[in-house]
Amino acid sequence: MTSLQNRFNPQALAAGLVPQSREHWINVLLVVGLVGAAMLAHFLGERFYVNLASRIAIIAMAAVGLNLALGFGGMVSFGHAAFFGLGGYVAGISAYHAFNMTPVLGIGFMPEGSTQMLSIWLVTLLVSGLLGLVIGKISLGTSGVYFIMITLAFAQMMYYFANSWPAYGGEDGLPIYLRNELPLVDTNHNLTFFFIAAILLLISLWLSQRLMGSRFGAALTMAHLNPVRLATAGIDPRPVKLMAFVISAMIAGLAGALYADLNRFVGTNMLSWHFSGELIVIVILGGVGRLYGPLAGAILFVLMETWLGGVTQYWQFWLGLVLLGVVLFARGGLMGFLAGRSKDV
Amino acid sequence: MxxxxxxxxxxxxxxxxxxxxxxxxxxxxxxxxxxxxxxxxxxxxxxxxxxxxxxxxxxxxxxxxxxxxxxxxxxxxxxxxLGRSFQISSLADELSVRRNVMIAVQAIQGSSFRFWKPVSSDASLLEPVATILERLGLSDRAGTLVAELSHGERRLVEMACALALQPxxxxxxxxxxxxxxxxxxxxxxxxxxxxxxxxxxxxxxxxxxxxxxxxxxxxxxxxxxxxxxxxxxxxxxxxxxxxxxxxxxx
Missing domain, CATH: 3.40.50.300 (P-loop containing nucleotide triphosphate hydrolases)
Incomplete structure (x- = not known):
């Protein structure tokens, strides 16, 4: 009974006196597990697995972005590769021009690129936010299947544009000869890079937690569950959803910039609809609208891809089976299966 | 008149x-x-x-x-x-009574683009909600999911949402x-x-x-x-x- 009272007591909630739920411990376990695995792999000298952990962290981050739109906002974007890829190209193009000492995009007054991750991230957040604003503004005029199709169409436009723009490698993609830099740390060190990715992942998780707990999150939840109720209360659902879409795009974009640096390469595959689909699969696998669902989903997805993909080239058949099982029997995804129903206060 | x-x-x-x-x-x-x-x-x-x-x-x-x-x-x-209630109850079934009413309180405060402060400990939201639920005799149902309410209770929650707007x-x-x-x-x-x-x-x-x-x-x-x-x-x-x-x- 005391636990129940604490739950509904604002002061106790604010002071963090609420007994932690099972979901909380699973969240902690997921993070500790990922970090632990990366460190273990590093001390065993398994560089491949350190990079695999980085890959998981980065893809999870992109999925955290998508989860904000899809899971919490109910906007099924089939075009988040556009933002991921855009982030990748910002990192790639910036490094390319810094390397060649030519102005960005070949335009005289532009700066000569940069190899500083911090400035690359800033530009990425800016441009992917802008792209999210444009795509979101237009797409949110539609709903349901049309929303899915229009977001896909935008991403495909980006894909074909990148494919046919020879200045940045076209379909061959663009290599990044040296990983971009951060002050004080060596980004070429695998474990260091993993920690950069993991910290950004944790920041984006923490950010979406704050966001969803705030008034904005309450409005977004209602915009998803019952837009008529929200409008009847006097809050227009459209700008609320658009804002969530923009933030979602920014997080996905930043993940893309990291991904390009992880691989020291950015290619059109980052913009392809396959990747948009993978992100959706990851969000559904992990549990739609669960805060740490994207992390659980990314771990499962990348591990299946790596291990099953090593055993059989038809690994996606097994992925399909797992997905089918989740959709049919565990609607809350992996998080729903492990932690039970999500709770609201 | x-x-x-x-x-x-x-x-x-x-x-x-x-x-x-x-x-x-x-x-x-x-x-x-x-x-x-x-x-x-x-x-x-x-x-x-x-x-x-x-x-x-x-x-x-x-x-x-x-x-x-x-x-x-x-x-x-x-x-x-202009406040209204619907003929067919229009609430978010997946959320608690409190959450459904809270969105209306939030709306009249004109503050949906605040991204940081958690609503779960925000007295300026929780107190008006509690007052309205008390008035409608719904206080003990505040934490209940709307989906679990009886038909009559849902009607009352509809009313609570409309009243929270101070129409x-x-x-x-x-x-x-x-x-x-x-x-x-x-x-x-x-x-x-x-x-x-x-x-x-x-x-x-x-x-x-x-x-x-x-x-x-x-x-x-x-x-x-x-x-x-x-x-x-x-x-x-x-x-x-x-x-x-x-x-x-x-």
Whole structure:
């Protein structure tokens, strides 16, 4: 009974006196597990697995972005590769021009690129936010299947544009000869890079937690569950959803910039609809609208891809089976299966 | 009488050949309950939808406190003080009662683009919600999911959401439907108290409740106003008795 009272007591909630739920411990376990695995792999000298952990962290981050739109906002974007890829190209193009000492995009007054991750991230957040604003503004005029199709169409436009723009490698993609830099740390060190990715992942998780707990999150939840109720209360659902879409795009974009640096390469595959689909699969696998669902989903997805993909080239058949099982029997995804129903206060 | 709070002037709405609203005019004055009655398909809900902005009228205008709101969106009308409840309960089933009412409190504070402070410990949201739930006798259901509520309780939560907006005028679409005698009696009591705070345009099928509550009544038949007057006038109106009340009152 005391636990129940604490739950509904604002002061106790604010002071963090609420007994932690099972979901909380699973969240902690997921993070500790990922970090632990990366460190273990590093001390065993398994560089491949350190990079695999980085890959998981980065893809999870992109999925955290998508989860904000899809899971919490109910906007099924089939075009988040556009933002991921855009982030990748910002990192790639910036490094390319810094390397060649030519102005960005070949335009005289532009700066000569940069190899500083911090400035690359800033530009990425800016441009992917802008792209999210444009795509979101237009797409949110539609709903349901049309929303899915229009977001896909935008991403495909980006894909074909990148494919046919020879200045940045076209379909061959663009290599990044040296990983971009951060002050004080060596980004070429695998474990260091993993920690950069993991910290950004944790920041984006923490950010979406704050966001969803705030008034904005309450409005977004209602915009998803019952837009008529929200409008009847006097809050227009459209700008609320658009804002969530923009933030979602920014997080996905930043993940893309990291991904390009992880691989020291950015290619059109980052913009392809396959990747948009993978992100959706990851969000559904992990549990739609669960805060740490994207992390659980990314771990499962990348591990299946790596291990099953090593055993059989038809690994996606097994992925399909797992997905089918989740959709049919565990609607809350992996998080729903492990932690039970999500709770609201 | 003072100025009408809500005025509907010569409203028309057709769906193809069906004239769902036919030249409807009505006023809602401070302190009154104005009941809208009529047989099924008379266009009562269509009329309400036009007043709230869910449905655009073909012609005519709607004024709230003398201001033309005909061209405004649902959200804009709500911001100007038009509260409503739905015939078919329109709440978020997946959320608790508290959360459903909280969004309305948040709306009148005009603060949905705040990204940081958690609502779960925000007294400026929780306290007004608690006050309203207390008033409607829902305090012990605050943490319950709407999906788990009884029909009557859902109606009350609808009311709570509408009241949380501190509306200037309230449109209630069959608030007593399916509530049972005890629930109805309770709602009648609530509405008769409430009308002194906010005038109510009430659609209701329960004639006992209507004549108990209403100061004035408009009778809607096939989209048009058949009769309009005080409750007593309507009760004794020959055309109304024939067209609508006939079987029930004799």
């Amino acid at each position: 003072s100025e009408p709070l809500l005025q509907v002037k010569q409203l028309n709405k057709a769906f193809g050949a069906l004239q769902a609203t036919r030249d409807v005019s009505l006023d809602l004055y401070p302190g009154e309950i104005h009941a809208l009655i009529g047989p099924n398909g008379a266009g009562k809900s269509t009329l309400i939808s036009q007043i709230t902005g869910n449905l655009p009228p073909d012609s005519g205008e709607i004024l709230l406190q003398g201001e033309d709101i005909t061209g405004l969106t649902v959200a804009e009308r709500a911001q100007r003080g 200037r005028a309230l449109l209630l679409d069959e608030p007593m439907a399916g509530m049972g005698s005890e629930g109805t009696a309770r709602m009648v009591k609530l509405l008769s108290e409430l009308k002194h705070e906010v005038p109510i345009l009430l659609i209701e099928h329960d004639m006992d409740a209507v004549f108990q509550l209403a100061d004035r009544v408009s009778v809607l038949v096939s989209g048009g106003v058949l009769a309009q007057g005080t409750a007593d006038e309507i009760r004794n109106h020959p055309a109304v008795r024939e067209a609508y009340l006939g079987e029930e009152t004799t």
